[in-house]
Amino acid sequence: MPEAVSTASHLMNNYGVRTVEMVRGEGVYLFDSNGKQYLDYVAGIAVCSLGHAHPAITKTISDQAATLIHCSNYYEIPQQKSLSSKLAALSGLDKAFFCNSGTEANEAAIKLARKYAASKGEEQRVEIVSLPNAFHGRTLGSLSITPKAAYQAGYQPLLPGAHTPGNLTDVPSAITEKTAACFVEIIQGEGGVRPVDEAMLRAIDARCKEVGALLVVDEVQTGVGRTGDFYAYSAIGITPDIVTMAKGLGAGVPIGAVLAREEVAAAWTPGSHGSTFGGNPLATSVANTVVDIVSAPSFLEHVRDTGRYLEEALRQIGTEVTGRGLMWGFTVDNAKEYVANALQKGVLLSAVGESRVRLVPSLILEKKHVDELVERLSR
Ligand SMILES: Cc1ncc(COP(=O)(O)O)c(C=O)c1O
Structure with missing residues (x-):
């Protein structure tokens, strides 16, 4: 590219100013263009x-x-078949549809x-219906069930029929014979790593079934x-009709998935979506590898064990420590400032909201990386 062409000036401003340029990663570390090493507790969100x-x-x-990256859904893709059967076995649901991101999965x-x-x-x-404090994505349908004024501003009119009660306790009664679906997260990640009250999740499940x-x-x-289980909902005692996935499924290669009960999935016939x-073959072959590794009981035990160690460490660092497995949040006065300071100390964290700091490291994190987190943050 000619010297005079500035890439930055041709990017839209929706991510604001970014000060660090990442060029390489290795395990739980990222390296910027100056060669500085960071302990990565963001893991690409x-x-x-x-x-x-x-x-x-x-x-x-x-x-x-080197074999086949893409061929279109005109043709059968063997990796889709194996991935769908693995996800069906893990979830107890029957059918899968694959897309490219979380918002697309929710849109679908x-x-x-x-x-x-x-x-x-x-x-x-x-x-x-969706829950207060929910986050389901940025496309218009998913945004309509993401009740955050700053994200919705300027995009009205949103999807007719999207409805989020102001209080969690009002959600069950908001679910009626007019409700096609209620969307829930088990832990609201973007909402501050806030686990949703389990009894309320069961009440919502029961109400959905009732109407x-x-x-x-x-x-x-x-x-x-x-969270230390392949699916977070499996520890709650609820039975979803549909589960949406993305993020960790491709370990960085974009993929999303929608899983559904057979009877629900049958509503889609050729051409419905x-x-x-x-x-595609690339994304689904990677996801097959990810699922094989992550679903191993010893791997999930590692997540739970390292997660408990991380939780203990975080209790020394911040207040209101909430989460599960390797998904944690804690409260500070000014989350943006805290995250910016951590960056200087070589630790990548993310701010969710004004006062919450989020840690969602890669699942291969070890206890020594938790010790290193504590050491770097105390510098
Ligand atoms: C719970 C949840 N749903 C949906 C999304 C949207 O996913 P994506 O950014 O891949 O569209 C996110 C992203 O943070 C999420 O946390």
């Missing part, structure tokens, strides 16, 4: 489930790139829920071993 440059992922990508789930209602002749059942609405569990951030890139 809960995406790099196996850290950076994991040999099994590198090998899968390079083998698959909104469409599937409405289509299912329509297929049963329930034309009035169009409402989508014939679908329960959609958004496992985009909590799924793929993040689609994606050019969704589930």
Whole structure:
């Protein structure tokens, strides 16, 4: 590229000013263009489930790139078949659809829920209910069930029928015969790493079943071993009709998934929905590798064990420490400032909201990296 052409000035400003340029990763470390090393507790926002440059992922990508990256969904893709059967076995759901991101997975789930209602002749059942403090993505449908004024501002009118009660306790009564689906997260990641009250989740599940609405569990951030279970909902005792996934599933290669009960999935017939890139051989071969590694009981035990150690350490650092597995948040006075200071000390953290600091490191994190976190932050 000619010297005079500035890349930065041609990027849109939606991410604001970024001060650090990342060029390389290795395990739980990232390196910037000045060669500075960072301990990575962001992991691409809960995406790099196996850290950076994991040999099994590198090998899968390079083998698959040398074989077939993409061919379109006109043709059968064997990696989709194996991935869907693995995810079905892990979730207890029956069918999968693959897309490229979390918001696309939720968008597809909104469409599937409405289509299912329509297929049963329930034309009035169009409402989508979500929880206060939820985050489901940035495309218009997912944004409509993400009740954050700053994200929604200027994009009205949003999806008709999207509805978020102001209080969590009002959610069950907001679910009615007009509700196609209620979306829940088990731990609200963008909402500050706040676990949703488990009794309330069970009440919402029961209410959905009572009125014939679908329960959609958004496992985009909590799924793929993040909480120490392959799916966070499995520890709660609820039975989703649909589960959405993305982030950690591709370990950095974009992929999203929607899983559904057979009867719900049957509402989609050829042409009902689609994606050019969704589930291509590259993405699904990587996801197969990720799922094989992460679903191993010993791997999940490692996440739980390291997570407990991290939790203990965080209790010495901050207040209101909440989370599970390797997904934690704590409270500080000024989260942005705290994260900026940590960056100087060689630790990558993210701020969610004004006062919450989030840690979603890669799942290969070890206890020595927790000790290193404490040591670096105390510098
Ligand atoms: C729970 C949840 N759902 C959906 C999304 C959107 O995912 P994506 O950014 O891949 O569209 C996110 C992203 O942070 C998320 O945390």
